[in-house]
Amino acid sequence: MAATDNEEAATKKSKTKTSEKTEPAFTLELKASGVAFLVIDVKGEKVNILSSLVMQELDAMLDQLHQRKDVKALIILSGKPDNFIAGADVNEIRNVVSPTEGAEKAQLGQALLQKINELPFPVIAAIQGACVGGGLELALACHFRIARVHPKTRIGLPEVKLGILPGFGGTQRLPRLVGIKRALELILTGKLVDAEKAGQMGIVDKVLPIDHHGFMKAEAEEFAVAVLQKFKRHAYENKRNVKRLQSFLLESNSYGRNFMFEQARKQALKTTRGHYPAPLKALEAVRRGIGISLQKGLEIEAQLLGELIATEVCKNLISLYSLTEELRKDTGVEKAKSEPREIKNVGLLGAGVMGGGIAQLLAFKGLNVRMKDIDQNALDLGFSRAEQVFQKAVDRRKLTKAKMERGMSQITGTLDYRNFDNCHLVVEAIVENLEVKQAVFQELEDEVDDKTILASNTSSLSISDIGSKVKKSERVVGFHFFNPVHRMPLVEIIRGDKTSDETVVTAVAFAKQLGKTPIVVKNSPGFLVNRILGPYINEGALLLEDGATIEEIDRAMVNFGMPMGPLQLLDEVGIDVGHKVAHILQEAFPDRPAPSQILEIMHHDGRLGKKGGKGFYLYGGKKSTVDPDVYQLIKHVNQSSKFSEQDVQNRLVFIMLKEAVLCLEEKIVRHPRDVDTGLIFGTGFPPFRGGLLRHADNLGLDKCVEIMRELAKLYGERFEPPKLLLERAEKKETLREM
Ligand code: NAI
Numbered sequence: 001m002a003a004t005d006n007e008e009a010a011t012k013k014s015k016t017k018t019s020e021k022t023e024p025a026f027t028l029e030l031k032a033s034g035v036a037f038l039v040i041d042v043k044g045e046k047v048n049i050l051s052s053l054v055m056q057e058l059d060a061m062l063d064q065l066h067q068r069k070d071v072k073a074l075i076i077l078s079g080k081p082d083n084f085i086a087g088a089d090v091n092e093i094r095n096v097v098s099p100t101e102g103a104e105k106a107q108l109g110q111a112l113l114q115k116i117n118e119l120p121f122p123v124i125a126a127i128q129g130a131c132v133g134g135g136l137e138l139a140l141a142c143h144f145r146i147a148r149v150h151p152k153t154r155i156g157l158p159e160v161k162l163g164i165l166p167g168f169g170g171t172q173r174l175p176r177l178v179g180i181k182r183a184l185e186l187i188l189t190g191k192l193v194d195a196e197k198a199g200q201m202g203i204v205d206k207v208l209p210i211d212h213h214g215f216m217k218a219e220a221e222e223f224a225v226a227v228l229q230k231f232k233r234h235a236y237e238n239k240r241n242v243k244r245l246q247s248f249l250l251e252s253n254s255y256g257r258n259f260m261f262e263q264a265r266k267q268a269l270k271t272t273r274g275h276y277p278a279p280l281k282a283l284e285a286v287r288r289g290i291g292i293s294l295q296k297g298l299e300i301e302a303q304l305l306g307e308l309i310a311t312e313v314c315k316n317l318i319s320l321y322s323l324t325e326e327l328r329k330d331t332g333v334e335k336a337k338s339e340p341r342e343i344k345n346v347g348l349l350g351a352g353v354m355g356g357g358i359a360q361l362l363a364f365k366g367l368n369v370r371m372k373d374i375d376q377n378a379l380d381l382g383f384s385r386a387e388q389v390f391q392k393a394v395d396r397r398k399l400t401k402a403k404m405e406r407g408m409s410q411i412t413g414t415l416d417y418r419n420f421d422n423c424h425l426v427v428e429a430i431v432e433n434l435e436v437k438q439a440v441f442q443e444l445e446d447e448v449d450d451k452t453i454l455a456s457n458t459s460s461l462s463i464s465d466i467g468s469k470v471k472k473s474e475r476v477v478g479f480h481f482f483n484p485v486h487r488m489p490l491v492e493i494i495r496g497d498k499t500s501d502e503t504v505v506t507a508v509a510f511a512k513q514l515g516k517t518p519i520v521v522k523n524s525p526g527f528l529v530n531r532i533l534g535p536y537i538n539e540g541a542l543l544l545e546d547g548a549t550i551e552e553i554d555r556a557m558v559n560f561g562m563p564m565g566p567l568q569l570l571d572e573v574g575i576d577v578g579h580k581v582a583h584i585l586q587e588a589f590p591d592r593p594a595p596s597q598i599l600e601i602m603h604h605d606g607r608l609g610k611k612g613g614k615g616f617y618l619y620g621g622k623k624s625t626v627d628p629d630v631y632q633l634i635k636h637v638n639q640s641s642k643f644s645e646q647d648v649q650n651r652l653v654f655i656m657l658k659e660a661v662l663c664l665e666e667k668i669v670r671h672p673r674d675v676d677t678g679l680i681f682g683t684g685f686p687p688f689r690g691g692l693l694r695h696a697d698n699l700g701l702d703k704c705v706e707i708m709r710e711l712a713k714l715y716g717e718r719f720e721p722p723k724l725l726l727e728r729a730e731k732k733e734t735l736r737e738m
Contacts, residue, residue, distance in 0.1 A: 025054045026061050027079075034072030035224040037217065038065075041079025047086040048078055050134040055112055062115040073224040074119060076142060077126040077216070082152035084125075087133025093164065094318045096309045103306030106167035109134065110298045113141035113168055122227050126220040127204065131155045132192060136203075137168035140177065144236065145204040146223050147195040148216050155203060156192035160278040162321060163314030163688070167305035171285035172297035177240070178202040179247035180257065184264050184286060188279045202243035205236045261287050275561050275688045281308055312698060316690030319736075320680065323673045323691075324517065332493060332508030332520045333501045334670075340509030341451065341502070344368060347426035349440060351382020351413070354429040354457055357485030360386035363407040364486075365514050370423060372414045379413045386411060389486050417447035425453040425510060427479060432580075434461050438469045445470050453503055453510075455479035459530060460584045463496035463523045474500035477507045480527060481516075482682055490681035491516045492527050517681050519674040525588035526581070528668055528675065529682040532659045532692075533569070534585045535718075537578060539655040540566025541596035542715075544634065547641040548648055550616050550626045556648035561686025566652060568624075569683075570599075571615035579603040593718055597637050605633055653695075654708050654719060660692050661722045661735065672736050693735040701729035 023043040030036045038061065042048045050058075065071060078084045088109070096102045116123055116138065125131075125139035127147040136157055139145050147153055157166045157174070165171055166187060175183035182201050185191065199207035208219055226232040250256040261283065268279040281304045289297030308314055331340075346362050348355055351373040359382060362369045373379040390407055393399040412419075420426065426448060430440060441454060448454075454476045456466050467476030478494025491511040495504055504520060511518035521527045526534055543553050544567065554565025570578045579602075582595040602615065609615035610624075617624040631638065660675050669675055676691020689695040696704050705726060711719035721729075728735060 025057055028061065028065075030071060031221060033221060033225055034070065034228075035221050036065075036068075036071045036074050037220075038074055038076045039079045040076070040085065046080075047083040047130065048080060048135070049086055049089050050109070050138070051089040052092060055109065059112055059115070062112070062119070065119060066115070071121055073122045073124065073228055075124045075126050075217075075220045075224055076116075076138070077220060078129065080129065082150065083129040084127045084131040084153075085135030085138060086130050087135055087158075088168070090162070090318055090321060093162065093309060094315065094322075099303075099306035099310050101306070102167075102309030103302045105309075106302035106305045107298075109137075109168035110302065113138055114298075116141045117143075122224065122233070124220060124224055124227070126216055126223075127153060127155065127195070128216060129153055132158055133166065133170075134168050137166055137170045137173070140173040140203075141169060144206075144223070144227060146206040146208060146216075146220060147198055147204040148208040149195045149210040153195045154192040155195070155198045156186050156190065158190035158192065160188065160276070160282055161190040161317065163276065163278050163311065163317040164308045165278055165282035165285055165301070165305055167301055167309075169294075169298055169301070171282055171301045172289045172294055174203075175286050175289065176294070179244050180251050180286060180290070181247050181260060184260075184283065187282050187286065188264060188268055202240055205239070257290065273558075273561070275313070275686060277311065277313060278308055281305075313688045316688055316694060316698070319690045319694060320676075320687055323677060326673065327517060327519070327677060328512070330508070332504045332518065336501060336505050338500075338502035338505050340506040341424060341453070343424045343453075343506070343510050343513065345370070345423045347420045347423035347448070347452075348372065349426065349428040349444070350430035351379045351385075352429065353385070354481060354483065354485065356382040356385025357389065357483065358427055358429060358457070358481060359383075359411050360389040360407070361485050361514055363410040364390070367410065369411045370414060370419050371411055372417065372420075374415065376415065379415065383408075383411065383413060389484075417444070420444070420447045421449055423448060423452055425455060425506070427455045427457055429457040432458060432460065434465055437461065437466045441466060441476065442469045445472070451475070453477065453506055455507060457481055460526065460581060462525075463494045464498065467496050467498060473498040475503050477503045478521075478523065478527070479507055479511070480521075482529070488682065489515075489517050490529070490678060491518045492521045492529065492678070492682070493518050494521050494523050494527055496523050517677060519678050520670055521674075521678075522666070522668045524666065524668055526585050528663060528678045530581055531585065531663065531668070532656050532675075532679065533683060534581055535592075535655045535659050536652055537566045537570050537573075538582060538593075538596050538599070539652050540570070541598040543643065543648060543651060544598055545596055545637050545639060546643070547639040548643045550630065552643065552645070553648055553652075556645045557652055559645060560649050560653065561689060563684035567616040571609035571617055571619075571624075573609065574611055575599070575602050575607050575609045575615050578609075593716070598634055601633055601637070602630075650707055650711060651715070651719075653692075654704070654711055656692055657696055657704065657725075658708070658719065658722055661725045664693075664735065665722065665724045676736065691736070696725075697734040697736050701725060701732075701734065705729045 025040055025042045027039045028036055040048050042054060096105060123142040124144040125142040127139060128150050129152040131139055136155055157170045159166045171187060178201050195207050198204045206223060208216055250260060264283055272279055285301045285304045288300045345368045348359055348369055348371040351371050359369050359371050371382055387408060390404040394401055394404050426444060456478055457480060459480060463478040467473035470476055476496055477499050480492035482488035482490055493507045508518045540553050550567050554568050557565040579599055582599055586595060607615045610619050613619050614627055616630055618627045663675060664672055672693055676693050679685035679692050680687055685692055705721045708719050708721040
């Protein structure tokens with residue numbers, strides 16, 4: 001089942017409903033050889049989606065085909081060169097409200113695909129481009145599959161990422177085709193594979209080499225004619241059996257199977273920490289489907305899909321999916337008139353922690369990088385930082401050594417501005433000092449082309465101030481990566497007072513070129529993410545002051561779904577950095593409570609956090625452990641109140657919510673969705689909760705107001721519900737969907 005489309009497309013779709021009626025998605029063409037082509041091409045859409053309308057049309061088409069005596073073999077292929085079928089319609093999944101309705105939807109899809117399977121002649125899916133979710137389930141219902149090697153050919157079942165399971169037969173047909181272990185690899189992770197890997201796994205019977213000249217009709221017809229001959233058909237079927245034999249030993253006995261299922265369950269629990277029900281239900285569907293008829297297996301699958309589809313986690317994940325789809329199309333400005341400029345050569349100032357990481361990412365993405373520092377040793381360190389990231393990818397077999405070498409050769413180093421005149425964009429990542437940055441930007445301006453974009457990676461300084469000494473300050477923009485650069489998906493694009501639309505549009509497009517998710521943020525202290533994290537980390541320290549233990553505080557947030565708690569996060573960021581940011585925010589917002597004394601104590605004790613080997617935790621051993629000396633250090637402030645996990649979570653979540661709502665009031669972001677995106681991709685806020693604002697919407701804004709008032713009574717004004725929250729609660733509105 002599952003996977004594509006968004007709200008915008010939904011509106012578009014409803015507008016084109018009439019044209020869909022007149023313009024069919026399917027065409028049938030019969031060749032003299034008796035081989036027919038059923039071509040799917042949903043008009044007006046970039047990708048083919050199995051919406052209800054498309055499925056109804058396919059159903060009618062299959063009824064016709066069941067009657068045809070002149071068809072000897074059928075090939076199902078797409079009329080779109082880089083998309084086979086991208087899955088079911090996400091909007092339809094979003095709208096399902098009850099388990100029964102969900103199960104019925106699955107049954108309809110299953111019955112349709114079963115009709116393909118029961119056609120009285122060989123049916124071949126000819127795959128080029130994305131073949132995911134319902135697309136792969138359709139292909140699995142065919143008797144054979146061939147796939148073309150193509151940059152867009154991606155095959156898999158990503159349903160678990162939307163909080164559901166493959167409900168059009170995927171959990172039943174895939175294990176029967178390729179064995180349980182291989183099927184679980186795809187079903188439980190949502191991972192997509194290319195054509196070659198699909199061939200190795202036994203998902204496709206034949207892999208066609210890359211061909212830049214278009215579609216594969218001729219080769220597909222040749223394949224169909226071949227499988228019309230019994231011995232050729234058996235040869236392909238035998239090949240599948242040989243592949244299946246590899247997993248037969250483990251899977252053919254119940255002991256081996258149980259062991260495998262138990263391992264998979266443990267792994268799923270480890271990665272989901274029990275917050276995502278879909279992988280476990282998918283596992284159940286596969287397990288219960290073993291040794292029973294396909295029909296019975298499909299019934300179980302439909303019922304389990306129904307149980308998932310109406311859950312809050314599923315709706316949250318779908319909302320997150322739609323939000324990222326929206327952002328994928330967002331240019332960064334309303335009604336953009338400017339086109340993004342092409343970026344190939346990038347200058348980089350500063351080869352430090354961030355510079356080294358940024359150089360690696362740029363080179364990995366095929367850009368030419370000119371990295372400058374003021375010191376040869378620093379430059380050498382920058383190269384070795386970039387190399388380390390590449391090397392890790394090679395060690396984990398994510399990259400070949402040759403690709404790493406090619407990447408490293410794209411980075412050149414310099415102590416002066418030679419070749420900066422060729423750069424389309426320069427990223428500045430030098431020390432966090434306004435005067436130094438201003439001087440460097442002034443100097444830089446004379447070394448680059450008139451049109452070069454000047455981006456600063458500052459994490460706390462004002463972009464308008466940094467650009468104030470530059471003659472053409474409309475090309476100055478904030479481009480805030482998060483650390484570690486290769487892993488953190490978010491980039492905050494900060495718009496200064498003078499930044500032009502063209503600069504913003506180019507910065508947004510450039511972030512996407514790097515595979516990142518950009519959000520455009522107003523130039524304001526802490527931008528978005530650090531502004532919200534500041535009070536969160538401070539509240540963690542205040543909880544410690546009040547008597548909660550380090551473990552209790554961090555564990556509560558991990559159990560809430562965060563990757564780590566606030567004190568561990570402070571250790572990761574660096575206590576020195578956290579201390580500095582806390583004071584910057586304090587200066588910017590003098591009415592807010594002062595930073596916790598604990599931050600001062602830890603800072604004055606010279607603790608740096610993880611990078612210095614000790615902070616709240618001790619590092620160096622295999623596992624970090626809480627440093628008991630911290631309790632000695634803070635004993636004069638340490639109170640002895642007791643807190644439940646819920647108390648800790650409430651203080652930490654609602655202090656973030658308050659700041660997030662203030663950011664909405666001050667229009668720090670262009671759209672509420674950007675708050676949720678920023679927190680999910682910049683801090684790891686749990687995706688299954690759909691984002692902080694959505695979490696508040698799900699709780700109910702009335703309830704949020706009530707909890708915050710309670711917290712304000714106990715801990716002070718900082719928890720008083722902000723104006724916008726009160727207004728929305730009053731009007732029974734939500735924060736996210738406005
Ligand atoms: P760092 O101290 O590791 O590196 C700074 C580098 O800049 C040093 O190698 C230094 O020699 C070099 N440098 C100083 N003046 C220079 C100049 N005039 N021209 C060229 N190079 C010069 O600093 P880090 O942590 O990499 O931070 C850099 C920037 O990135 C800062 O603005 C910081 O706020 C920002 N940032 C840092 C993050 C972090 O987690 N470290 C996260 C996000 C942003």
